Amino acid sequence: MKVIVTGCNGQVGKELCKKSKEYDLEIISLDLPDFDITDMEAVDEIISKSNISAVINAAAYTAVDKAESEPDIAFNVNQKGPAYLAASCRKQKIPLIHISTDYVFDGSKIDAYIETDPVSPVGVYGKSKAAGEADVRKILAEHVILRTAWLCSEHGNNFVKTMIRLGQERNEIGVVADQYGCPTFANDIAEALLDIVGKIAIKNDIAWGTYHYCGKGVTTWYGFAKEILELAGEYTGLKVRNIVPLTTKEYPTPAKRPANSALDCTLLKNNFNIFPKPWQNSLDDLVKRLFDYSADE
Numbered sequence: 001m002k003v004i005v006t007g008c009n010g011q012v013g014k015e016l017c018k019k020s021k022e023y024d025l026e027i028i029s030l031d032l033p034d035f036d037i038t039d040m041e042a043v044d045e046i047i048s049k050s051n052i053s054a055v056i057n058a059a060a061y062t063a064v065d066k067a068e069s070e071p072d073i074a075f076n077v078n079q080k081g082p083a084y085l086a087a088s089c090r091k092q093k094i095p096l097i098h099i100s101t102d103y104v105f106d107g108s109k110i111d112a113y114i115e116t117d118p119v120s121p122v123g124v125y126g127k128s129k130a131a132g133e134a135d136v137r138k139i140l141a142e143h144v145i146l147r148t149a150w151l152c153s154e155h156g157n158n159f160v161k162t163m164i165r166l167g168q169e170r171n172e173i174g175v176v177a178d179q180y181g182c183p184t185f186a187n188d189i190a191e192a193l194l195d196i197v198g199k200i201a202i203k204n205d206i207a208w209g210t211y212h213y214c215g216k217g218v219t220t221w222y223g224f225a226k227e228i229l230e231l232a233g234e235y236t237g238l239k240v241r242n243i244v245p246l247t248t249k250e251y252p253t254p255a256k257r258p259a260n261s262a263l264d265c266t267l268l269k270n271n272f273n274i275f276p277k278p279w280q281n282s283l284d285d286l287v288k289r290l291f292d293y294s295a296d297e
């Protein structure tokens with residue numbers, strides 16, 4: 001089976017390409033600057049000529065704060081891009097697996113969000129992703145939209161890498177302790193996405209639609225930071241002595257963020273037999289890999 005992966009240089013894209021070797025899959029990996037999902041003609045040309053069975057869209061504009069001052073770019077990449085991919089997939093009669101975000105929710109729910117909860121994003125990034133989801137649903141019935149959250153990996157900039165760096169540089173770090181969510185690791189979601197593609201290849205009664213996938217367990221950024229620094233301290237000398245819990249008010253950012261964006265993944269378990277892993281286990285693996293990796297550099 002041949003599959004296009006867009007955004008192949010991003011956190012999830014990189015892991016998708018790496019993990020695909022464990023599956024019976026041939027991947028065509030695409031990213032900027034050679035391939036732009038907002039270029040409708042380029043999208044249509046590659047999808048029509050590649051003789052592929054599915055597209056996984058891991059390309060996105062993910063700069064949550066910057067999106068507040070660049071709404072046009074955010075909507076172009078996160079709404080128009082997926083819409084063009086969906087339209088080309090429809091022409092070729094192939095499915096689109098598209099990734100979305102917990103930030104489509106406003107965070108006012110007490111419990112974890114389920115797929116049918118109404119979206120109500122509080123920032124530009126979430127709004128652009130919600131618009132992209134809506135367009136994919138409207139254009140192409142054969143879609144899986146997989147919402148995820150708080151992504152981290154060996155690659156790019158993410159919370160785990162930032163906390164380790166700050167822990168090496170500073171005596172004290174303040175971290176927001178009143179926003180709740182589910183840390184998720186790019187290699188885990190890549191596996192989930194490839195399992196979904198594998199099921200699409202062998203089953204003809206796929207329950208198309210919107211699903212949630214995130215690490216198992218809920219924490220705050222503060223709880224996440226404490227765990228990261230405790231693990232990192234086993235590998236490296238850290239300067240940090242004090243991790244201070246902050247309120248959202250005490251740590252203002254350009255974009256508002258939901259107070260609770262925990263995702264309930266039951267539907268994915270029921271329909272695809274995919275079970276999220278506890279986030280602490282995956283964090284442990286990532287911290288090990290990060291220090292092995294630096295040792296090799």
Ligand SMILES: NC(=O)c1ccc[n+]([C@@H]2O[C@H](COP(=O)([O-])OP(=O)(O)OC[C@H]3O[C@@H](n4cnc5c(N)ncnc54)[C@H](OP(=O)(O)O)[C@@H]3O)[C@@H](O)[C@H]2O)c1
Nearest residue numbers: 007009010011012036037059060062099101148149150151
């Ligand atoms: N990161 C998170 O915490 C998080 C949380 C929830 C959901 N998600 C969702 O998860 C998915 C993957 O996120 P990620 O963290 O892997 O993102 P990422 O690391 O930012 O990777 C996105 C990739 O897409 C590329 N890209 C941007 N604009 C493009 C365009 N017009 N055409 C083609 N490629 C383009 C980026 O290239 P450049 O780097 O050159 O721009 C980058 O390589 C996204 O849908 C995101 O919304 C992420």
